Every structure is written in C-alpha cells, then in structure tokens.
Amino acid sequence: MAPPGGSIVSLSVGSGPSDGKGEKRKRPTAPGDDESSFLVRVSDTLPPLDEVQAFLSSPGCGAISTFAGITRDNFAGKTVTRLSYEGYTPMAVKEMKNMCREAKAKYPTVDKLVAAHILGDCPVGQASVIVGCSSPHRREAIRCTEYLIDELKGRVPIWKKEVYEGDEESVWKENVEWHEGKRRRVMVKEKEKG
Numbered sequence: 001m002a003p004p005g006g007s008i009v010s011l012s013v014g015s016g017p018s019d020g021k022g023e024k025r026k027r028p029t030a031p032g033d034d035e036s037s038f039l040v041r042v043s044d045t046l047p048p049l050d051e052v053q054a055f056l057s058s059p060g061c062g063a064i065s066t067f068a069g070i071t072r073d074n075f076a077g078k079t080v081t082r083l084s085y086e087g088y089t090p091m092a093v094k095e096m097k098n099m100c101r102e103a104k105a106k107y108p109t110v111d112k113l114v115a116a117h118i119l120g121d122c123p124v125g126q127a128s129v130i131v132g133c134s135s136p137h138r139r140e141a142i143r144c145t146e147y148l149i150d151e152l153k154g155r156v157p158i159w160k161k162e163v164y165e166g167d168e169e170s171v172w173k174e175n176v177e178w179h180e181g182k183r184r185r186v187m188v189k190e191k192e193k194g
Contacts, residue, residue, distance in 0.1 A: 038100045041116040042092045042158070046130055056134040058111045065141035066114070066132030067149050073124045079165035083122045087158035092117070099151045103133070107144040110135045115148055117158055 131148035135141035
C-alpha cells in the first residue's frame, strides 16, 4: 500500500546469470518491433503487481523497476474522492506500444516493458497506472521507467477527471506534461557549474 498521497516505486536488483567462469552472459536482444516483450493494457482493471513482476522477470536481467500512480485524497485544499478516466482504447494501446518501442531504442539493454492504465473510476488509495521494465542494471531500468511514465502522461489519449467531496465541482485535469494543448518538457537537466 502506498503512503497517503504517494506513489509506489519498486526496484528489484539481482546479480544476474553468469557462464560459470565469472563472466556475465549476454541476454539475447529482441528486435524493437517484437511486441512479445511488451505488456500493454488499457482496461477497467490493472494487472496485479505480482503479474507485472513475473512478466518482467528475465534470467539476463538483474533489475526490475516499476512505478504505480496512486489516487491521492487531496488537491489544492480540496478533498478528492476518486479519479475518473476516459480514453480512446485502440489509439491509447497503439500509442503505448509505440512508446515501448521507442523506450527499447532509447535504452537498448532493456528487455521487457509494461505500460498499463485503467479507464473508469479509481478510488483514493488505488493505482490507476503501472509502468516498468527489466534491464541487466538498475540505472537503465530506472531511467526507462521514468521515461515511460512521462511519455504515457504526455501523449497517450487518456483523460482524467478529479472528483471532489461535497458540493465542489469535478474538474477535468490536464497533465503537467501538457500546457494549452501542447506537449511540453517536464524536467530540464541543469548544466553543471564548472
């Protein structure tokens, strides 16, 4: 269970297989278009976290990184009772698969990827989105997971309505990755002072 207002982030790290002589075995690389290395789902339920972990597990990978976005109970002093999501499923699935292909190209050691989002109501304390990947090493897994959630929120056609307690009106929310209908960069790496 996530802390109030928080998200769950998990990372599993292992030593990975060796050839018996202390050398790491190289994992076979799948082509970027091989969708068997993707678990993509847009539906009224998310896959359970143990199913996600089992899918991502791979003998050549020592790291699994996942992110789960959880509905928090507040926003700007208002009490949130639930989030409600709507989307165009065929286009969302297509875009999530494209996003996974691009992630594999950007992070070449990543083996398997997960991108799943619910449609419908998501009560406080429940997850609405899970992304993750497996990789031989943690840094690439963590970076790829961050890339997946940022890309999903910035470009997949799923829309969120925040529902408040009492008489306060519900509000359709624009993701922070968008501004006035245009995609924008969320984080910019600062240049090191030298």
